[in-house]
Amino acid sequence: MSAPDPSTTVDPSTTVRPTRAVVACVKFTTILPEVDPLDGGVDPDVRRAGLSESDLAAVEVALRLGVDHGVPVVAVSVGGADADPSLVELLATGVARAVRVDTEGAPSATVAGLIASALHDRRIDAVAVVCGDYSSDGGSGSVPAFLAHELGMAQALGLIEIEVEVPGSLRVVRRLDGARREVVSLQLPAVVSVEGGVADLRRAPLAALLAARPGDIEVVPGGSTVHLEPARQRPWRPRSRVVPAPQGEHALDRIVALTGALVERTPPRTIELPPAEAAQAILDQLAVWGYVDDERPGTTDAPTPDAVERSDTPPLLG
Amino acid sequence: MPDVDVIVVGAGPAGAAAALEAARAGRSVVLIERGPFPGSKNMYGGVVYGRILDDLVPQWWEQMPIQRWVTRRQTMILTDDQALTVDYRTENWGRPPYNGATTFRPDFDAWFAERAVDAGANLINSTTVTGLLRDGNRVVGVRTDRPDGDLTAHVVIACDGVNSFLAKEAGLYHHDGAENYTLGVKETIALPRDVIDERFNVRGDHGVDIEMLGASPDVPGGGFLYTNAESLAVGLVLSLPALAASGLRPEERIAQLKAHPAIAPLVEGGEVKEYSAHVIPEAGFDMMPELIADGLLVAGDAAAMCLAAGIWLEGVNFAIGSGAAAGRAAAVAVRHGDTSATGLEGYRARLESSFVLADHRKLRDAPHLVMSDLAQQRLPALACGVVEQLFTVGNPVPKPGLRRIVRGEMKRNGVKLRDAAAQGWRALRTFG
Ligand SMILES: Cc1cc2nc3c(=O)[nH]c(=O)nc-3n(C[C@H](O)[C@H](O)[C@H](O)COP(=O)(O)OP(=O)(O)OC[C@H]3O[C@@H](n4cnc5c(N)ncnc54)[C@H](O)[C@@H]3O)c2cc1C
Numbered sequence: 001m002s003a004p005d006p007s008t009t010v011d012p013s014t015t016v017r018p019t020r021a022v023v024a025c026v027k028f029t030t031i032l033p034e035v036d037p038l039d040g041g042v043d044p045d046v047r048r049a050g051l052s053e054s055d056l057a058a059v060e061v062a063l064r065l066g067v068d069h070g071v072p073v074v075a076v077s078v079g080g081a082d083a084d085p086s087l088v089e090l091l092a093t094g095v096a097r098a099v100r101v102d103t104e105g106a107p108s109a110t111v112a113g114l115i116a117s118a119l120h121d122r123r124i125d126a127v128a129v130v131c132g133d134y135s136s137d138g139g140s141g142s143v144p145a146f147l148a149h150e151l152g153m154a155q156a157l158g159l160i161e162i163e164v165e166v167p168g169s170l171r172v173v174r175r176l177d178g179a180r181r182e183v184v185s186l187q188l189p190a191v192v193s194v195e196g197g198v199a200d201l202r203r204a205p206l207a208a209l210l211a212a213r214p215g216d217i218e219v220v221p222g223g224s225t226v227h228l229e230p231a232r233q234r235p236w237r238p239r240s241r242v243v244p245a246p247q248g249e250h251a252l253d254r255i256v257a258l259t260g261a262l263v264e265r266t267p268p269r270t271i272e273l274p275p276a277e278a279a280q281a282i283l284d285q286l287a288v289w290g291y292v293d294d295e296r297p298g299t300t301d302a303p304t305p306d307a308v309e310r311s312d313t314p315p316l317l318g
Numbered sequence: 319m320p321d322v323d324v325i326v327v328g329a330g331p332a333g334a335a336a337a338l339e340a341a342r343a344g345r346s347v348v349l350i351e352r353g354p355f356p357g358s359k360n361m362y363g364g365v366v367y368g369r370i371l372d373d374l375v376p377q378w379w380e381q382m383p384i385q386r387w388v389t390r391r392q393t394m395i396l397t398d399d400q401a402l403t404v405d406y407r408t409e410n411w412g413r414p415p416y417n418g419a420t421t422f423r424p425d426f427d428a429w430f431a432e433r434a435v436d437a438g439a440n441l442i443n444s445t446t447v448t449g450l451l452r453d454g455n456r457v458v459g460v461r462t463d464r465p466d467g468d469l470t471a472h473v474v475i476a477c478d479g480v481n482s483f484l485a486k487e488a489g490l491y492h493h494d495g496a497e498n499y500t501l502g503v504k505e506t507i508a509l510p511r512d513v514i515d516e517r518f519n520v521r522g523d524h525g526v527d528i529e530m531l532g533a534s535p536d537v538p539g540g541g542f543l544y545t546n547a548e549s550l551a552v553g554l555v556l557s558l559p560a561l562a563a564s565g566l567r568p569e570e571r572i573a574q575l576k577a578h579p580a581i582a583p584l585v586e587g588g589e590v591k592e593y594s595a596h597v598i599p600e601a602g603f604d605m606m607p608e609l610i611a612d613g614l615l616v617a618g619d620a621a622a623m624c625l626a627a628g629i630w631l632e633g634v635n636f637a638i639g640s641g642a643a644a645g646r647a648a649a650v651a652v653r654h655g656d657t658s659a660t661g662l663e664g665y666r667a668r669l670e671s672s673f674v675l676a677d678h679r680k681l682r683d684a685p686h687l688v689m690s691d692l693a694q695q696r697l698p699a700l701a702c703g704v705v706e707q708l709f710t711v712g713n714p715v716p717k718p719g720l721r722r723i724v725r726g727e728m729k730r731n732g733v734k735l736r737d738a739a740a741q742g743w744r745a746l747r748t749f750g
Binding site: 050202204207209210 | 424442468
């Protein structure tokens, strides 16, 4: 879903001057679910639910950016009324407005579209959008990327440091694989997502907490056009893998075979390629593993690094 | 003008009751809890006696989150390898208006505090009160750990639980030596519902409350075992100084209890889900602080109102009773514009005329009686010894007379007739 073009929409709100603001996106979610060790069932006790560490960090970063840019902070959440106490607390910490789009179970792309629409409808002109890196209930961390697309902004995701170089320009550090870091100079407006360790959310002053009321939250209907994913029947779990039965005469041999220890294997390799070729190599590798269809146009015949290794390596097990 | 009429510190049973009653009387109330939600930091053995709720939440049994209704109550006297049990069961406690229920504190406290919120109290979680604000001798509010965290009120009600820092800061405690406290320790042990039903001979949502005497060799105290829906609560209440002197850790004491031949088959195969410990104001009436100061009331465990008297371990109902009395008295004092100690005297009058002080006064000797060496060691051994002799068939030796058995067991356990009579008389005066 794309945000409607402001010039074509007939909306009374267009008569209102846009408000410049830093936007913090937060999700109310289960923080400490009880997992039954026997059947893996998850009890998402709503009393132990709230905003994840990274979402709280996102709000603190937004509050600091708001001060640096002299603009208020607007918190936006897509979810049910369970989120309201958390949003009320954000209002008490210094967030100027809290908007909740009232719908549950929307997939990432829809969530991003709803946030973009809510900002547009409320004439909120985002100087920066700060999100947590991913939600703690098995989220994929893709909302910020979809949101950047919806808003037509640059994105820098999974940040572990963020500071203002000069108003309108940020110096951010991203975590990369292999314990490496990437330092990026980012021009605003942009969408960023931050890890929980980036900042601790300040505590709400008592007086502000007493003054804040659930009625202060702006609730926007999620709308009937929202495409909802079917509700999950069971809690989120990583997909299971089928592993061939281990071979071996003795139990110890079979256990060793199962662990993969003492078996010759291809060590992981790092290859450096220009972005386009790197993307192609990733797609090709996914095709080798069977995750994507290799009948795609543009599939190269060039063997992928892993394919090369795999062709002369015996299967790991068996 | 203060910020609000009444501040209640602590959203345990006492605090929730105080906030509920003050808010119902039309006062502005802030209820401050240090945990992320009421009950999140609280532990106890497991049974709430609900009669005190009749006035506060009509038909409470239809809403209160419970594990099981207690329909079977046992008192167990233990020695190292013997157990003498008095077992009572009644279906009356398993239907309205019920008697007691096992319930988890995070469930119960959260539910009860929500009643106060419904009545208009403003519940502020994750906020610790760090001290009292005073104007001269008068308490005028509290300081919290939040930024800009001072809050003023006509009346502060301290419901911050045992070892109340607020009551101590106000100088109201005069008998708070370690000898007046016990340590309560508990394991929650998971077992399937049908296994519990079978082992404890109960069905549906009915359950069992077992109180034990002689459960901790050489450390005065008591033991308990309660059935939840799919778990058991097994624990001990232990004299603090004796526990410290014994050199054995509390969890080792629970392990001993679980290995007792009368307890082991009940807990066998269960998985320990939780271990927790909490101090209990054991000495009751004799350690109670002053309950009223200018602008301040103290209720519940903060005022040592837990009744720990051997066969009874009741604190939640006393906390609710005293909290509700404090809330009402505070509301009246605010309405009359006099929240000095004199204006708040209504609190004492309410407590005196209710079970709270009546029971505590009447049973003031019970903790001392129950914790004595005679009651803890020698009488259990005597009782078990007598029963064992009585039912041991020693043919071809003829059955001994009861008097001879009792005399022999008294001698064997070092119980003098004079001591037993004195103890019996004290017990009669206390419990009679
Ligand atoms: C092992 C054990 C077994 C027991 N078994 C039973 C039983 O089966 N039945 C029964 O009726 N009673 C039982 N009791 C006694 C019972 O638990 C207490 O008497 C009862 O909980 C007292 O309630 P309260 O509200 O006064 O205090 P608490 O329940 O202790 O509540 C105090 C509240 O104040 C909050 N608080 C404390 N300090 C601050 C602060 N500075 N700022 C903000 N908030 C604060 C705490 O987080 C807590 O929520 C047992 C106790 C123990 C330890």
